[in-house]
Amino acid sequence: MRYLSLFPFPSDPSDELVIDLNKPCKDDVQYAIDLLRHSVRHAYLSNFKRLLKAKFPRATDNVDSRKSRLIKPEFAPKRLHADEAITLLEGLLCRGKDKTKRQVHPNSLCNLRPATRFTQQNRPTKPCLMSDQQVQKAMELRDHGCSWRSIGDSLGVNSETVRSTLRRRGNQASNQELISSQIQGEKVPIKG
DSSP, rough: OOEEEEETTTOOSSEEEEESSSSOOOOHHHHHHHHHHTTOEEEEEEEEEEESEEEOOOOOOSOHHHHSSSBBBGSSSSEEEEHHHHHOOOOOOTTTOOOOOOOOOOOHTOOOOOOOOOSSSSOOOOSSSSOOOHHHHHHHHHHHHHHHHHHHHHSSHHHHHHHHHHHHHHHHHHHHHHHHHHHOOOOOOOOO
């Protein structure tokens, strides 16, 4: 059963206090404990949030008309005495302190290995939306002085995609030139 219902005001039974036992609010739980200690004598456990407005599943026994009006036993609310309800609610307040900590299985620890560091060549990036032919065509059009928008329209790609792809390809080309020149021993000024 998921909900605990209290009726603090007998004159107005529609004003009920409902506590969700799966996700209890600490203030509501403390208020309910105070009510059960001082004025309320009973609480009701049920699977329905609003006990007075709930449509309970009924027994479908056609033999006896009186039995067909009865609530199915598994859906019938359970009445708790104040002491039982207080014990249940106090258990909700200290919930979590008795839980054991999660532990990693030793076999899982054996599978752990250090990740490789990210470099300019080895880093997670989104896949390029443009093919190599489109990139070559975009480079040619840009060298001829076309705008980003006109290049994107002619290739059927967003202009910002063209711009970022060419910028990325340009950075990769300049990085490769820098690496190859450093391998050969030349000193190349870094553009910045």
